[in-house]
Amino acid sequence: MNIQEKYAVQNIKIPVTLWINGEAVRLEIDPKWTMLYVLREVLDLTGTKCGCKTGDCGACKIIADGTAVNACTLLARKAHEQQMKIETIESLADGESLHPIQEAFVECGAVQCGYCTPGMIIAAKALLDRNPDPDENEIRAALANNICRCTGYVKIVEAIQLSAKRLKEGGKNGK
Ligand code: FES
Ligand code: FES
Known part of the structure; x- marks a missing residue:
């Protein structure tokens, strides 16, 4: 019996500490x-x-230790064991004040049904955190694993370009 089977049979739960949005x-x-x-x-x-x-x-998509990753393929146990710093979409807005990337998505019309939007914004944040001045190819590469079935991606790329410009200028809410 491997360890996964043992846990399943015994319905074992383990204590963990997860670092999520700074807490x-x-x-x-x-x-x-x-x-x-x-x-x-x-x-x-x-x-x-x-x-x-x-x-x-x-x-x-969430950010784990600065990298955009898929939360559906990351075991919470691993995040605990590696003491990963997790950022979710909830960490971006400051109260009623949207993050510049969120504002740019709204302004550029980069949101249609919205289902892909949090993942797109998280992928954009991870990109801009490590590369504040990406070109279009770099933006498209950062979105390569994010599927949008509505927008055709053009508005999303424009929104990330606009938010990069604004963040370089100092941002709107200091984030
Ligand atoms: S739900 Fe995680 S990549 Fe689709
Ligand atoms: S806005 Fe609908 S899937 Fe992207």
């Missing part, structure tokens, strides 16, 4: 739970969307 969250989790499950179903952080659950659509 330490202490929980008991099933070792098989993904970060997507913990965020949405345990912590009610439903801004992170569930699309495919197989790592193919990008709707569930």
